[in-house]
Amino acid sequence: MADYYEKKDLVDFPLIVEDAKEAGEKFFAYYSQATSAGLLSEREKTLIALAVAATQHCPYCIDAYTNKCLSLGISRQEMMEAVHTGAAMQAGVTLAHATQMRKICTQKEM
Amino acid sequence: MTGFDEKLRQVSRFPLLAKAIDIFQMNVGKRCNLQCRHCHVQATPAHRELMSAETFSACAKIIENNSFSTVDITGGAPEMNPHLDEFLQGIARKGRRTIVRSNLVILVEKSYRKFIDIYEKNGIEIIASLPDPRREKTDRQRGDGFFQSFIDIVHELNLRGYGREGSGLVLNLVHNPVGAYLPASQPALESEYRRRMSAEQQAFFNHLFCITNMPIGRFLTYLNQSGNLTEYWQTLENAFNPGTVENLMCRNTISIDWTGALFDCDFNQVLELPVNHGLPAHVSGFDLDSLQQRLIRTGDHCYGCTAGLGSSCQGELAASE
Known part of the structure; x- marks a missing residue:
């Protein structure tokens, strides 16, 4: 492992779904809703x-x-x-x- | 980096073909009163390249013989072409929707003030680029004093009815990022622009279009010099959105340069990539049937139009989530 916290790691973030599909998809759906415009x-x-x-x-x-x-x-x-x-x-x-x-x-x- | 054509193949959208010609976009010259830091045309006041009266006339004939919904005029500063006035009045008589992309600040100058009357009288739709609703950020990209002159002209246009509901006179603004990042969603930025322009400047407009800075021309130089080039390309590629491909501007537009040569878009003009439809790529050999089903000439710069919610001269291409 060359370095911790490499910028390119961020591209891999959505792929965490691959190792735990249902939980991953639920997390991203929640994340998307929680960070999108609502009352705020x-x-x-x-x-x-x-x-x-x-x-x-x-x-x-x-x-x-x-x-x-x-x-x-x-x-x-x-x-x-x-x-x-x-x-x-x-x-x-x-x-x-x-x-x-x-x-x-x-x-x-x- | 994955090449743009390969990316299209991966999402089963290759080859990219035109669907129709709905917008007839004319770049009437590279001369401009400004020298903006992001300008892909690299326009300056010194440029001599201006569309001739003969080419204007050839364009007018094509427009008359075809049913394009929109004539979209850009530059440089279009007002610096001495034939624009006559052309606009001729087109207006035909009742065709006509857009002029103006930097507005040129209308402060005495010799160009007549265009305010010309635009109003002929119902010309104005699209004007304002990178940010705050003075300091806009002047950083456009030059000191730009913001105030721009607002002064918006006030004049508002008095004539531009940017006011129900007047029929349309003033749309364009946002492009002041730096090496992508624009946010159009509704979010439009809301912020409207709030600031109204509260801080008492200035009004109809809609805001978001346009991604294309890594060509002066913006490419900026990316190189600031050490942002590699990351910007990566950002564009990572943000590739297949949902934008259906509505890409090149698929319903033909772009004419100052010599009358035909291109898929204004960016391909700068990159000297004329249309590739197997017929003369010039207004003198304009052939609608071939052009409206032509193969689009793509390159990695096309990632600029497919990133995020997409980018075009009419703003976003895909719906926000």
Whole structure:
């Protein structure tokens, strides 16, 4: 294996269906519906997907959704705002866990 | 990379044949007041190649003798051809749907302002390319000041009724990506354009067409220089959609260059690939029967028209999911 996370790997993604057809097809049908315009617009969903891709450190998804944002005419500044929202959520999630630390300290310290 | 013809074979769509000639597209010259970074024609103000009065006349005769639904005029900037005015008035008298692909900003110039009246008076449909509804992105591709001049002319056209429901005067816009990526779905982009143009510019249009940048001409140079060429080709091939083949523009269009030579499309003009139907490939030997069932001359550049939801001078080719 030459490298992990090669760009060309993304082309293979739809082919995961080959090894588990029914589950794969159900996943892609769900994925398509969940990421298409509904009550939220395609733009809104694409920005959500980009933020999740960045927080989950998925290079394939970052590539796919940055390109989709560009295709939808979403500006670099709008993309960065979405990524900051994801980053803030991650920081918030981390800091919210400090409440557990504080609760234990309060319980244990004299 | 799989060759385009091989890709067609894989989906049982080879060979690619014309179905009819519905659109008579004329490229009336390579001269343009702009030098856009994506222009496949590589048009400039210095170009001398302009369709002659004789060729216009030959085209008018062919149009009169045939029932094409649409006459589609492109360039360069068509207005820079001195014979356009007379040709448009002649065609308009015949009641044929006529489109002019204008960059609009040329209409700011004093010597070309008359075309606003000519277009309105003759009910000419205008198609104008606006790569992005935001000033900075559009000016990056088209040059500083383009966006404001474009909006100024759209305001004038709106006052005449263009882009307004019920007026019968049609102003359609074209989106093409400002970079090495494909356009998104037409409805999504049209909605975004309409929102921004209306709210930010108080400017109105009828429809938006999405066109994929073809890797030829100046856009090819950009792809090369920016290191995007290999990936762009791969993106086009990966996005091949067999559902676009049925409606490919070349299958119902004949494209005429400034000399009167016949091509399957405007891109084949640039690549100097005239029609291959076994008869003279020139308006002087125009033969409808042969042309409307001709074999289309394809090449790997054709992936530009079959990617995603497809691309043509009339926008997308396949329905969105």
